[in-house]
Amino acid sequence: MKEIRLHGRGGQGVVKASQLVVKAVVAGNYYGQFIPFFGVERKGSPVFGYLRISGHEIRRKMQVYDPDILVIMDDSLITMPETYDGLKQGGSIIINTTKSLEELNVPEQTGSVAAVDATGISEKLFGKNIPNTAVLGAFAKVSGLVDKDLLFDEIEKTFGAKNREAANIAYDQVKLIKE
Amino acid sequence: MKEIRLHGRGGQGVVKASQLVVKAVVAGNYYGQFIPFFGVERKGSPVFGYLRISGHEIRRKMQVYDPDILVIMDDSLITMPETYDGLKQGGSIIINTTKSLEELNVPEQTGSVAAVDATGISEKLFGKNIPNTAVLGAFAKVSGLVDKDLLFDEIEKTFGAKNREAANIAYDQVKLIKE
Amino acid sequence: MSYIDVLREAKDQVTPGMSACQGCGGELILRKALQIAGENTIIGIPPGCMAGAGVVGWNYANGLKIPVHIPLLDNSAAFFSGLSQMYQRKGRKDTNIVVLAGDGATADCGFQSLSAAAERGEKLLYICYDNEGYMNTGYQRSSTTTKGSRTSTTPIGSVVKGKTQQQKYVPLIIAMHNVEFCATASPSNMADFVAKVQKGLAASKNGFAYLHVFSPCPTGWGYAPDQGIEVARRAVKANMFPLWEMDRGEFKLNDENRKPITIAEFVKGIGKFKALSDEDIAAIQAMVDHRFEMLKRLAGK
Amino acid sequence: MSYIDVLREAKDQVTPGMSACQGCGGELILRKALQIAGENTIIGIPPGCMAGAGVVGWNYANGLKIPVHIPLLDNSAAFFSGLSQMYQRKGRKDTNIVVLAGDGATADCGFQSLSAAAERGEKLLYICYDNEGYMNTGYQRSSTTTKGSRTSTTPIGSVVKGKTQQQKYVPLIIAMHNVEFCATASPSNMADFVAKVQKGLAASKNGFAYLHVFSPCPTGWGYAPDQGIEVARRAVKANMFPLWEMDRGEFKLNDENRKPITIAEFVKGIGKFKALSDEDIAAIQAMVDHRFEMLKRLAGK
């Protein structure tokens, strides 16, 4: 079982994105689970979510304490201590950013860091910052936990072809800035 | 301890009368208890109540099943089987009536029957049928369970002098039609 | 058919012997309303004098001849919304769904439920018999109780004498709810009452219909049982209880009452008003005048 | 002092950074009302966007500078009745007791509590910010939602399109409650708004005061955040939200609006109205015209 924690802000589509991953995972006959964590659900407030992907039934209904992967949809969140908290030794980070590795100030135990300018992609394609589908594209490429086509199909079903494009672009653009 | 059941109809003042007895009994340093029994509290509906008088603390909070005394404020109630029900062997009945003993059809086990025309007294004095204080007068005389003066003081305090008069008249007029 | 013909011919749906007091206005309203509604009716009567007087019945002794339920004091309109919806769904839209509730159930404890059912436009006729108090529990104050009235929760004390607020005027409040039909009625004006029950039942097939009926109560108010109709008549004449209706938004005064009697005349001989001060009477008069003026304006007069 | 002077000089009582959306009408209403009420104020904000946006605060992080409590969704008026009574009793009658509640807390879940407090004449100012829906829980329908609106419980489906009922018009309903002061206000008409908050606060020293404020919501309604004041202005101009007040029984139209714009003009560009049919628009127009006519009559015009 892989445990993933997602970070974003209200309005960036963390929940929808995670649900798409679960759909794709289930479509691929794996097991997936997503639990959003609510402080306030209001625009701009930090939002967390816990995503689990496994070959076996996922029984635990609890928060993720030591994520294997962090997905960060908004790099302004990295100043909050919660954001990097608990990352597993050698765990990976997938982040929507244009910052350099240095600026990201990732924790010691970090294994790999993959960066994608999802905001840029989103603003280019949609004229606003809804980076979630682009981040999913990066996630599909880097994590290897979900079948790309299944996930992109789900994206298209829910958000339309343009978002598939966003995911595709991110899939191609995402870069490992630390390995 | 003596147990008394009172019968009347909504509007005839069964509850108030019984409370006066308790007051008089307590003023005489005895113990008294009254529990009204409610079906509907509406005018004309049958009303019951349970009165206990004792030299000792009365602890039981329950209905009276085998009354020592029945007080009946309205002789139209005698056709209801409940009215005479459970009277103790040799128990007494105090009833507001002008009927003959025969017409009253009292149960076998009855010891004594005291009759008073409380309705008549009430209608004469007040122009309406509120027989309760007159019945109390008869009760004071016949039962011997409450000090006449204390009871009549309570009547006067609550209902005024005219009602004391009603009680007094009844005290004088009540007749044992069965001994 | 004249209203007398209606009342003579239609069957009484209520037990012949119920325990409402002699001369009870509520009993009159109940019997007449149900005569008009007839057999194809389901009625709800929440806790209150009419339910308490045996109409909803006792286990194994029922006081009505038509289906009846005693909802909670606070949910009549909601419960019967659900029931009405089921009758719409069953395609039995001809069945009358009627609530007959006291002012306590209507204006106080069940007011939110009522307001919401009115807003949703539920298809039912809600009749409030307003005896201005919680009679069934021993005449406590309700929000419709007239200022200065003696009730058992607003007794005439040495410091405070009776109710301190003016009455809440529910019919006009409900009329502001976009309902199909809303009207006041008084048993003293029986032709008008019969017509309004009929209109209300008809309107309830299209939406929410509300009828607010003056319901004199000899026991609580303290007047002789034979005077109930007269008391009601005086209430109408004094504009204490003006008669009007609102049909899909159009207000109409049923009686312009060009020569109203005064509140002082209205309250005479009614026990609950016996401690009214002159200021109380003036205050009620002012409220009544103001309200009538408002009604006239609404009716475009 | 002109209203601008008032707003410029009075201290903001709210946290500078609260999480209401960009351009939220509720935030504007909250800040301005509390600026006017000032420091000697206790405020209740029941569950809803304003409470949810951090104003009532978090444990150990409070969003206001004056004492605040978040009552239940359904008991604001009752809770603050009790509090007001205590302040009367303490002889601190100068303290402003204010409730600021959404339309859900006001017109729906807390309506009975509100109606009863109005009836009792409790000394407080109750302000409803009406964004026509339960925004805090995700924009579900409320009874004040305009007919045809898209909400998350009245979605635009293939069979049913949006809300099926007309809105419940709470201010006029409350005005029928014998209250001291009752008025509508819109943030687009800020001078009027400021004056009414001031009048409402003053009236709350003598009895119940109620202010119903149009509260545009870009997030729920679907319009650009900078358009809120313009939307509110159009609502006033279309008589969708007429401005009036009632002071101890006397109605006054604050703006006779001799050249109203149409509902069709009002709804343009507002997302929640995008599925309105022509019939819907006509129905709203008819309701609005009728209501305005009624208000004019009440104001003696």
Added chain:
Amino acid sequence: MERQHVTPIGNDGMYVLDTASWRILRPVMDKSKCVECGMCLAYCPVGAIIGSADKKYTITYDYCKGCGVCAAECPRKAIDMKPEGGEK
């Protein structure tokens, strides 16, 4: 299992109070004064006054509570409230 919470409707098992016994005064109609207007029927709270098809009105005494409303409301004063005697 017996059906709960339900009381059948109909004359069988109907709740009927003997309200005639409440009566202290008895309404007596003077047919000669009566103009058959039906007001007494309209206002009797108990429904104790019945009208025949030819609009003759009759007081029935089985449940009449003796409130006196009919007498008070009769425009012709055709109804008198008389103390209840032995008759019924």
Added chain:
Amino acid sequence: MERQHVTPIGNDGMYVLDTASWRILRPVMDKSKCVECGMCLAYCPVGAIIGSADKKYTITYDYCKGCGVCAAECPRKAIDMKPEGGEK
């Protein structure tokens, strides 16, 4: 025992959200067009516009959410919404 259910008031421990970070567009006032009518102050939902005693109006950016209401409502079009740059 620590007092429960209570959060102190005051700048200490106040709940403050960095709403400036929401801003995508930034209101910029052109003083030369401004007639000091105060409308922007009256309509800013955030209270981000302050007025001095001599009625000069200034936009403060610490919490301005960038909604654009001030720009839309300025009768002189003296406020422009410009994309947020690096400056703050």
Added chain:
Amino acid sequence: MGTKKVLTGNYAAAEAAALCRPDLVAAYPITPQSSVVEHIAEMVNNGDLDAAMVQVESEHSAMSVVQGAAAGGGRVFTATSAQGLALMFEPYFRMSTLRLPMVMAIATREMTSPETVWSGQQDAISVRDAGWIQVFCESNQEIIDMVIQGYMIAEDQRVMIPVNVCYDGFYSSHLTEGIDLPTQEEVDQFLPPMAPDNHPVLDPNNPFALDPMTAGPLLMKYRKNHLEAMHRALDVIDEVDAKFAKAFGRSYGGAIEEYRCDDADIVLVTIGGMSGTGKDAVDIAREKGIKVGLIKLRFIRPFPAERIAKALSGKKAFCVIDRSVCFGWSQGPMYMETKAALADTDSKFCHFSAIGGLGGADISLQEMLDTIDYLEANKNEPGEKETRWFLKD
């Protein structure tokens, strides 16, 4: 010494509440409670009681109005029954969890359906898990004394939990008997005015947010505090009982009362007004040579588990008589909880639940005696026996 008076249970509650000098009373009429409100209204309108009286439109508002007044620093009172208690459940729960002290009288009544207005303890019992302290009274004297003690317990800084003073509808609320009514001076001496800073009071002079959003970990601490305060209340109850005894010469034994238990083999456990009948039954059975005692449950929240276990330890048999049911257990609720209190006992009891007196039905001496006989006959056969229903036919 107070004054001898003859009062109903409801008047007793009203008089006692008045003696505690409440700032505000808000209540809504309901049978069998109504005369509590009525009598208070009478005292207020006659100037005998200086309190604000708010005539609300429902019990939901009754509890909300007193909540607001308490949050404004007031000592408050209300009373209700059955449907009214159910209708106020939401603010009722909040009152206790806000830790605002007050006393509310409950003239207990059966819950509808079936439609009823009569006695039964289902109302108070069904809401026992909403955070209030609940005490059940046997006599009108106890009602008076517990209303007065109730304020002292509720307002104790170690407790700060509101108190329900429960008594049987009709069988107590409408029962008239003689009582000793403390004088105002006596009560003033016993019960100090509420300290101004007793709990958080909404006030611009000392501004704060009352009950803002609270995250789980902190909320859990509040709950733990609440449970601990409930537990501490067991001691406070005893203390107050002792203080009261000193001031008024009457005491009740704290959370439970034991009657002739010392040498008993078998025990009746009762609650509320039936306890008096039970004591009479015990005396009668004792005369027949049956070694029976009685435990009267007085406080059921906090549940005096240790004291019950101790009182029953070494006994052979017991029966708990409930005037309510525990849905889903085929038993009475106090019986079920009594069993929970005995988890670690070494005794092997014969035991069973008895249920009686619902919806106004009587609990008679005869039923008590029959139950004692049955206990006596089976006392040496440990294990749970079938639930006994006091049905009349």
Added chain:
Amino acid sequence: MGTKKVLTGNYAAAEAAALCRPDLVAAYPITPQSSVVEHIAEMVNNGDLDAAMVQVESEHSAMSVVQGAAAGGGRVFTATSAQGLALMFEPYFRMSTLRLPMVMAIATREMTSPETVWSGQQDAISVRDAGWIQVFCESNQEIIDMVIQGYMIAEDQRVMIPVNVCYDGFYSSHLTEGIDLPTQEEVDQFLPPMAPDNHPVLDPNNPFALDPMTAGPLLMKYRKNHLEAMHRALDVIDEVDAKFAKAFGRSYGGAIEEYRCDDADIVLVTIGGMSGTGKDAVDIAREKGIKVGLIKLRFIRPFPAERIAKALSGKKAFCVIDRSVCFGWSQGPMYMETKAALADTDSKFCHFSAIGGLGGADISLQEMLDTIDYLEANKNEPGEKETRWFLKD
């Protein structure tokens, strides 16, 4: 076989309710339940569900509207949480005691105060003595299956009691996972339409008075019937579970589920979503050689006392983990009731209450593991240990 879908717990509840072909749905939005109502509204407005949808102004009316519709012969549904459940308490109590069958989903939430909108089971638990059947679900699949089973249980003539299908707010209501959604045909085959004369229906064609005033002795019989029906429901629950297994290939073990209990020395007792975490903990501890099992309480009304006693018999130690508190017991409510279920057991357990996950707090695997370790370490020391609070700091 149904269709594979990925749904939140709330959508699962809504989809399942729709499959049961309700005549009427009335509900009021509240976090975390709102998306149940929203999704149903969506289905209705899109013509996918032929049901009346009544947009009420409060939960009190929600329960009242469905009550009226049920009294009109309809199959009805609603859903709520916390404050909403509290507000509807009066008609809620009446629904069960009127014996009108229905299913209501509860996305459980902590009760205010402290002010909260997050998870916790206090809401449903605090009203467990109001006559409803209550089942708690672990997974979204179980939510679907129990809504469907719920109607069958509720409408069974031997039962006729409405059913609460409870699941954890957020931790289930907002949890997304894959489920198998039965098709309409499958559900139609499994669950027949409600028989027209299933319960008393207000109808002029067959007039009667519904729920007239009922005197005590008769009322007591009704209550006894209710308790007996609750007891019978234990069998019906098993039957329906078996039928469901046959139709859909999934079964849950009836009122409780036992997990690796057979040879266990120590047992965790859990309820709701935490059970899955508990099972993971059991597996981990088993690998360390600890003989631990788990009992998942599924139905808590009726309380499966016999089955619990049997499942625990012979064990050495157990801990019941509650996501709510029992005020006045310093313990969790299911722990308290479990003790009551063990009144006549011969075993001497080491046992204690654990309380966690209030107000949105997490119940973590680590806490489960620590609890198992503690049980294991103390299993040979019988008696009640101190309540364990899963506090974070």
